[in-house]
Amino acid sequence: MKIISKIFLGLFTIFLIVSLSGYFLFIYANGNITAKVISSEANLSNLKINSLSIVFFLVSSFILIITTGLIVSLSIMKPLEKIKTAVSERNEEVYLSQNNEFAGLANEINKRIKYTEKEYKEILDNANDLIQSVDKDCNFIYVNKKWKEIMGYSEEDIKSLSLLNILKSDQKTHCMDLFKKVCAGEHLENVNTIFISKNKKEIFVEGNISPKITNGKFISTIGIFRDVTEKKQVEKEIEKLNKLMIGREVKMSELKKEIKELKK
Amino acid sequence: MKIISKIFLGLFTIFLIVSLSGYFLFIYANGNITAKVISSEANLSNLKINSLSIVFFLVSSFILIITTGLIVSLSIMKPLEKIKTAVSERNEEVYLSQNNEFAGLANEINKRIKYTEKEYKEILDNANDLIQSVDKDCNFIYVNKKWKEIMGYSEEDIKSLSLLNILKSDQKTHCMDLFKKVCAGEHLENVNTIFISKNKKEIFVEGNISPKITNGKFISTIGIFRDVTEKKQVEKEIEKLNKLMIGREVKMSELKKEIKELKK
Incomplete structure (x- = not known):
């Protein structure tokens, strides 16, 4: 009733x-x-x-x-x-221009939502992935602790940073095409690209990008990447070792042949 | 007023x-x-x-x-x-045993909180880490998509699963000690252990575990692990290759010595 x-x-x-x-x-x-x-x-x-x-x-x-x-x-x-x-309407914040019990309730609701967000952001901060959220103008809305750690940027740097600033030059065109797809609502898996850290180090990443859509409206992209730089280096090292091994094998069979010749 | x-x-x-x-x-x-x-x-x-x-x-x-x-x-x-x-009080749900505008508001608040949770859970599901939340009785409250993918358990399996079921026998005592620490409010970094997947495969993981505390009360542990099985295998492979290489070097110097002897 x-x-x-x-x-x-x-x-x-x-x-x-x-x-x-x-x-x-x-x-x-x-x-x-x-x-x-x-x-x-x-x-x-x-x-x-x-x-x-x-x-x-x-x-x-x-x-x-x-x-x-x-x-x-x-x-x-x-x-x-x-x-x-x-x-x-899933507004970010409930706002009431009053000063009574309802404003108090609105305030508590805001705190409650922020609390849930904080809880999950703490989990994201503990993640070993690089997590970044970028708006339609390529500005960073959120990055997690691991991201800041690997990329070397501070919270202050990030405010004036654009997605284009962290992409390796030869990756920009390709990545902007992917970015447009995500803005249009697509979810992308197995994205491979190269980030450039603050101190110009190449960071090889692979991961996925999803759009965040609220009330049917695109809000931001959410990219979750794994730093595969070390993996790439290890792969290279194994390749190098294998090549060396083959070289040694060839050399050894040559030596064995020589011994055979000498023994004759 | x-x-x-x-x-x-x-x-x-x-x-x-x-x-x-x-x-x-x-x-x-x-x-x-x-x-x-x-x-x-x-x-x-x-x-x-x-x-x-x-x-x-x-x-x-x-x-x-x-x-x-x-x-x-x-x-x-x-x-x-x-x-x-x-x-x-940050209750999981706002419940009113009425059927009026206030119950409607409570319902909307619940939906709003669930919406934020869903948003973040989607991010967690896209993560490349194994994320698990376990209550004080070692029951699983939440695991993400990657966890299910690597561990091979379904949502249905997880309902009756205990933390002890997924730990390798020799890891149980050590892990239970860590678990108690987290229940007491500690945050643990660089935890290394071995999980056993549904089809008995060893999964080497490393990561961190935090407690989720609401209103000063322990709710659950949140573990974020990286599957390092492949990394361990690669490390072993490199070690094996290096050993082989040393063997080859020794063999080669022997062969070279033999040639020298023969050439005399």
Whole structure:
């Protein structure tokens, strides 16, 4: 049941009880007086004033009830509705330009959402991946601890950093094509590219990029990358070792041949 | 200003306006009647009924106002306070056993929190780490997609799985000691252990474990691990290659020595 209907039902019930008791009270008082002034001219006026007071009482009670309803709806239902709309529209923040219990509730809701975000951001900060969130203009909205650690940029640097600043020159065109795809709503897996850290080191990364979409509107891209620089180096090392090994094998069979020749 | 005070102030203002206008109306009506029945016995009774009606009007209006206050506080301030408390205590869910606008708001707040959680869980699912959340009884509360992929367990399996089930036998004592530390509030870095996947494969992991604490109470551990099985294998391979290489070197110098001898 709606609160407004509940309040009005409650008020009308009291109104009914008060009116009925008032009506019987006046009937009783009127009866007494009527008996006393039965022969007097005042009888008619007396009855007139009684009905006048009843009408006045009814009208004023009615005004009270209607005004109560208006006050309640203005001071309660409106901010309630405003909070509900802001919450259901998944706004980043619920804002009320008031200073009452509803503003207090809005504030608590904001804190609650921030708390959940903080909880998860802590998890993301503990992750071993480089996580970055970039808006449609290529500005960084969020990067995690590992990202800052590997890329060498501070929170302050990131404010003025663009996605283009961290891409290796030969990767820019390719990456911007991918970026546009994600902005259009695509989720990309197995993206391979090369970042350049603050101190110009090449960081080989592979990972995936997803769009963050709220109320059907693109908000940002979320990229989760693994630093594969070390892996690439190890792969190179194994390749080198294998080549060396082959060289040694060739050399050895040559030596063995030579021994064979010499032994003849 | 508090809503309740605002409502009461509004109601008392109307009450004052209505009372004053009622008083002057009765004075006016009474004056007319008094003129007509000036010599009659009814005059006194007439005045009596007027004051009776004024008192009755005042009392009934007062009852209306007090009852309005009670209805408003019961049907509005109580659920509002309940929602606020649940939100500020960071409960998982805001629950109201009602079916009105407040229940609607509570529902929207729940959906909003779930939405933020879903957003972040999507990021966690895209991560390349194995992420697991375990409660104080070693039951799994959450694992991400990568965890399920590498460990081979389904969402259904996980419901009845304990942390002990996924640890290699020789790791259990050590890991349980670490687990107790995290339950006591410690954050652990560089944890190295071996998981056993559903199909009995050894998964070498390294990572960190943090406690999730809400309102000063331990809720769960959050472990973020990197699968280093491949890395360990590669390391072994390099070691093997290096050993082979040394063997080859020794063999070669022997062969060279032999050649030297033969050439003499």
